[in-house]
Amino acid sequence: MESISSPAGDVLPEDEPAGGPTFLDRLFDHGLLVRTGVDGLYGRSGGFESVVDALDRMITRLGAAEGAEVLRFPPAMSRSAFERSGYLKGFPNLAGTVHSFCGDARGHAEILACLEAGTDWTGQQEATDVVLTPAACYPVYPVAAARGALPAAGRLFDLQSYCFRREPSLEPTRMQLFRMREYVRMGSPEQVLAFRESWLERGTAMMRDLGLPLAIDAANDPFFGRAGRMLANNQRAQGLKFELNVPVNSVDKPTACLSFNYHQDHFGSTWDLHQADGTVAHTACVGFGLERITLALLRHHGLDLAAWPEAVRAELWG
Ligand code: ATP
Ligand code: ZN
Numbered sequence: 001m002e003s004i005s006s007p008a009g010d011v012l013p014e015d016e017p018a019g020g021p022t023f024l025d026r027l028f029d030h031g032l033l034v035r036t037g038v039d040g041l042y043g044r045s046g047g048f049e050s051v052v053d054a055l056d057r058m059i060t061r062l063g064a065a066e067g068a069e070v071l072r073f074p075p076a077m078s079r080s081a082f083e084r085s086g087y088l089k090g091f092p093n094l095a096g097t098v099h100s101f102c103g104d105a106r107g108h109a110e111i112l113a114c115l116e117a118g119t120d121w122t123g124q125q126e127a128t129d130v131v132l133t134p135a136a137c138y139p140v141y142p143v144a145a146a147r148g149a150l151p152a153a154g155r156l157f158d159l160q161s162y163c164f165r166r167e168p169s170l171e172p173t174r175m176q177l178f179r180m181r182e183y184v185r186m187g188s189p190e191q192v193l194a195f196r197e198s199w200l201e202r203g204t205a206m207m208r209d210l211g212l213p214l215a216i217d218a219a220n221d222p223f224f225g226r227a228g229r230m231l232a233n234n235q236r237a238q239g240l241k242f243e244l245n246v247p248v249n250s251v252d253k254p255t256a257c258l259s260f261n262y263h264q265d266h267f268g269s270t271w272d273l274h275q276a277d278g279t280v281a282h283t284a285c286v287g288f289g290l291e292r293i294t295l296a297l298l299r300h301h302g303l304d305l306a307a308w309p310e311a312v313r314a315e316l317w318g
């Protein structure tokens with residue numbers, strides 16, 4: 001990754017005065033985000049969505065030349081695919097499962113009685129065959145594997161999904177439900193690493209064109225528990241994950257707006273996905289956090305979209 005320099009990513013337009021309204025407060029006050037009473041679960045205004053839509057189109061333009069196959073899934077996946085994916089090994093604390101009432105009339109009466117009494121009514125909820133999608137690329141691996149071995153050129157997918165992660169926070173950039181746009185490459189190690197390298201460059205150019213200060217840094221996923229610490233160290237040491245960070249909430253802890261992940265043969269072995277020559281496929285993905293990039297723009301260019309720099313508006317809306 002030596003080709004990517006790390007320009008100064010250490011500026012914020014103004015510090016939040018201690019005790020004053022936070023960035024999240026200001027987003028609520030301007031109506032850009034709408035409170036639901038749950039941290040990390042927000043409605044969004046038309047203006048906010050106009051930025052998300054423009055970013056989505058910009059990402060499409062950046063990837064247009066490669067002819068990625070577009071697939072869209074609902075923000076949920078099959079529980080059995082989720083179990084096989086290995087997500088619960090790494091991130092049991094972030095997973096969201098869909099449970100439903102499967103009882104009879106007596107069970108229903110109990111629910112109503114609990115509600116009336118203000119006690120826990122969820123005791124009869126049972127796990128369904130549906131779980132919430134944790135990352136936009138998760139549903140695509142079994143779909144690709146079901147088609148048989150990859151063609152010699154490998155495959156490239158274009159995905160977007162709402163993703164769920166149980167990580168409530170007062171930082172507006174850490175939501176429980178957010179949209180992730182992804183390109184996913186499957187093929188040989190050379191093919192998928194070349195893909196990741198080219199997106200490191202394209203993603204950096206895109207964010208610079210949007211007038212955002214940024215830095216590319218090695219990163220790791222928040223693997224759970226003590227064993228997870230080793231996995232995280234390993235991921236960093238092997239250069240498997242990079243993030244494009246922009247200061248949004250603070251300069252000290254900048255926010256990952258894009259991520260560039262090399263999974264080696266993890267998903268290939270998990271899903272029996274093979275290259276044309278029969279060896280296990282390697283995969284990589286680039287993920288764009290659509291709300292996070294929008295929030296970075298709002299933080300740096302202000303909460304009034306009409307007052308954003310003309311060059312930034314032109315990039316987004318032509
Ligand atoms: P972080 O280290 O900040 O938790 P992450 O490593 O979990 O980020 P990825 O799993 O790589 O992020 O997800 C891809 C992209 O999705 C991120 O680059 C980010 O832009 C976005 N994203 C991740 N988690 C959230 C969240 N809780 N709320 C909003 N966007 C998110
Ligand atoms: Zn992915």
Ligand code: MG
Pocket residue numbers: 222
């Ligand atoms: Mg995370």
